[in-house]
Amino acid sequence: MKRRQAFSLGNTVVVIAVASTLAFTVAAASLNHLNYSNRVSNGIQAQNIAESTLALVTEKLLNEKSEDLGKLREAGSSFTFQLNGGQGFITFNPDQAGKWELPYSTNNLDGPNPVPGYTATKPIPQNSAQLIARGTIGGVSRQVECILYIPPFPYAVATAGPFHSTGKLVVGALDDALPDGEKPAPEEILKANLASNSRDAKALVLGPDSRVSGDVRSAGGVETDETVYIGGRIRPGSDPVKLPQETVTNYDPEHFYDPKTNSYTTRPNLQKVPPGLNNSPKVSGFAKCTGDLNVKGGLELDGGVLYVDGNVIIDGGIRGKGALFVTRDLGLYGSTQMKTDNKVAVVSGGNVSIFGSGQESSMFQGMLWNKGAFSAQHITLMGVLIQADENATTDINDASLYYQSSQGKLDMTISSPGSVDVTKGNIHISALGLPITGIVTGSAVFEVYPTTAADGHWEVVDPNSRQIYSVPNKAAVRDKVKEIWNGSTSGGLVGVGPGGSGVLVVPLTVLGPLFWPNYNAELNDIPAREPGASQMLTPGSSERITIDPNQLLSRKDKVRLLYWRAR
Amino acid sequence: MKRRGLSLLETVFASGLLAGVVFMLFNLYPASALAVRRSQDHLQADQIAQTYVALYQAEPFHQLAQLPNHHSWTLSEVSVEGTNTKFKPSIEVLYGPDGSDPDVLRQLRVTVSWDWVRGPQSVTQEIFLVDLEN
Structure with a gap:
């Protein structure tokens, strides 16, 4: 009896203990579950907050008005978002x-070189931004890091309309300029892409023996045969690529937008090129031709920008460094030899036709953008080709298109001649030593001008020492010029082009005999200037001109996500 | 005699204690089960909401960018295997903060609601999405 009573109580206590343990275990398990689900939920939310923070700052970076965000690393460049x-x-x-206790972000989107990020071992590449954001909620934090990148324009050829090649097309990229008359070895040809935004079934037709080293992308169909080699992927039916859009008339030097005055104005000392036939013109600074222009002997751009409001036919190619804007059609026949310093940007509002004599002998170096049909035959194009008219076709026959990011954009400084008209008078000396009688000139300028002073004296500027000499009259100019030229210690006369751009040494011994018989003609019709108003000494302001297909795209159209990490 | 009384008292005390504990357990188990179930549903709803967030992150941005501010729609109910809960997701697309470009930045709000014994429940997840589609 005693034993049964003791057993009953003990049994009860044991049962209660077990049941209580179970109860607390259940309660603890449910509490743990709640805690776990809360932490998981907060983790998801924290991640979303961190990603949202990146998105909000990225939107600011893509906004052209605040593209300098964070560059100065000032105190105001910190953000919190609820x-x-x-x-x-x-x-x-x-x-x-x-x-x-958060790594700092770095904006190097406009930077041409890598810069250090929050760790010295991890530099931020050029044209990139490293963004690091943290999201916190309910005691849970998540950190997200990304690198945004603005790449160079990614296509060697991009067309809004159909792209047709009859055959022997080569599309590739080269690291270095192509030596004159040489074809690149196959192993030197790097990946370059070809894109057409046409939705036609025959949007992109590659004829026999064509070679494309990179991707072939089309919003419509892609047609090839078994002789065609494509190094990358064939992507028919893709989304259209973002093509740079431009309005040629925006570059009219007579009606250009001046952000300083918020108005449209004419560029100072704009040179006028007469329409019609021009032989071997050389353009420095800004020049405009109103009407059709027909060029024989090739066009040379010496840091020049030529705007033609009309059609242009150029026989002999384009060489030098500069830009050609054509509101209507452009025909380019013959072409230049390869030279590393040749770089031309052509922007045309109409059709463009380029005809060379062979891929090895004819070359165009630079960027081509047109809003019309495009055709090229027997030529090598180094740079970038963009055709922006969806209703026009690009026809390529026996041509090589080599992408070079350095050739695909033009970045140059043009010196503005200030308020002095240098298109008349002075002694413009060509490379052959002959005085140039045309209006568009760009060779050395031996600066001579009459003054408005009461005594009517003339001034002669030594292009070597940049010293102004005063001579009593026009007849005395010749002796002073000879004296300066003979006294030069550099073996010749160092001249500068109109506007102070370019340098040319003209040796007296070789060129003098050619020069003197003609120089008097150069001294006619020179406008009188204020005494001391030497163009060489006060060449006026210089302007940086950049024509880059990437710049024609907005940041949001070109930025890419290079790297993403969440932790 | 004394031992018998003690035995009765002991029995009564033990029975009472047992009854109390059993009563407490009967209440605790369902409460715990409900709490676990609720947290399961909450977790499930979070996962569903996150799935829709991920879905719209993967979609072309221009599909969101063409929607007007505060555009919302309700999606079909979602059932999860092993539970009777019906989750009702709805989505709202909003513009970003003042001054932001709606073609580049949009706010996505995903709300998942469901019925619970003690009333309707919901979770909301919000995220800003930026156009990085190049």
Whole structure:
């Protein structure tokens, strides 16, 4: 009896203990579950907040008005965002980053070189931004890091309309300029892409023996045969690629937009090129031709920008460095030999036809953009080709198109001649030593001009020493010029082109005999200037001209996500 | 005699204690089960919401960019195997903060609601999406 009573109580206590343990285990399990689900939920939310913070700052970076965001790493370049009960943090300022115990972000989107990021071992590449954001909610934090990148224009050839090649097309990329008359070895040809935004079934037709080293992408169909080699992927039915859009008339030097005055104005000392036939013109600075232009002997751009409001036919190719804007059609026949310093940007509002004599002997170096049909035959194009008219076709026959990012954009400084008209008078000396009588000239300028002074004296500027000499009259100019030329210690006369751009040495011994018989003609019709108004000494302001297919795209159209990490 | 009384008292005490514990357990188990179930549903709803967030992150941005501000729609109910809960997801697309470009930045709000014994429940997830489609 005693034993049964004791057993009954003990049994009860044991049962209660077991049941209580179970109860607490269940309660603890459910609490753990709740805690776990809360942490998981907060983790998801924190991740979303961190990603949202990146998105909000990325939108600011893509906004052209705040593209300098964070570059100065100032105190104001830190941001917090409230979202869904949590908070997101991001900063470009190292001090604030230290306070938040968060790595700082770096904006190098416009930078031409890599810069250090938050760790010395991890530099941020050029044209990139490293963004690091943290999201925090309910005691849970997540950090997200990304690198945004603005690549060079990614296509060797991009057309809005159909692209047809009859055969022997080569599309590739080259690291270095192509030596004159040489074809690149197959192993030197790097990957370059070809794209057409046409939705036609025959949007992209590659004829026999064509070679494309990279991707072939089309919004419509792609037609090839078994002799065609494509190194990358064939992507028919793809989304259209973003093509740079431009309005040629925006480049009219007579009606250009001046952001300083927020108005349209004419570029100072704009040179006028007469329409019609021109022999071997050389353009420096800004020039405009109103009407059709027919060029024989090739066009030379010596840091020049030629705007033609009409059609242009050029026989002999384009050489030098500069830009040609044509509102209507352009025909380019013959072409230049390969030279590393040749770089031309052609922007045409109409059709463009380029005809060379062979891929090895004819070359165009630079960027071609046109809003019309495009055709090229027997030529090598080095740079970038963009055809922006969806209703026009690009026809290529026996041509090589080599992508070179350095050739595909033009970046040059043009010196503005200031207020002095240098298109008349002075002694313009061509490379052959002959005075140039045309209006568009760009060779050395031996600066001579009458003054408005009461005594009517003339001034002669030594192009070597840049010293102004005063001579009593026009007849005395010749002796002073001879004296300066004979006294030069550099073996010749160093001349500058109109506007102070370009340098040319003209040796007296070789060129003098050719020069003197003609120089008097150069001294006619020179406008009188204020005494001391030497163009050489006060060449006026210089302007940087950049024509880059990438710049014609907005940041949001070209930025890419290079790297993404969440932790 | 004294031992018998003690035995009765002991029995009564033990029975009472047992009854109390059993009563507590009967209440605790369902409460715990409900809490676990609720947290399961909550977790499930979070996962569904995150799935839709991921879905719209993967979609072409221009599909969101063409929607007006505060555009919302309700999606079909989602059932998860092993539970009777019906989740009702809805999506709302909003513009970003003032001054932001709606062609580049949009806010996505995913709300998943479901019925619970103690009333309707919901979770909301919000995220800003930026156009990086190049």
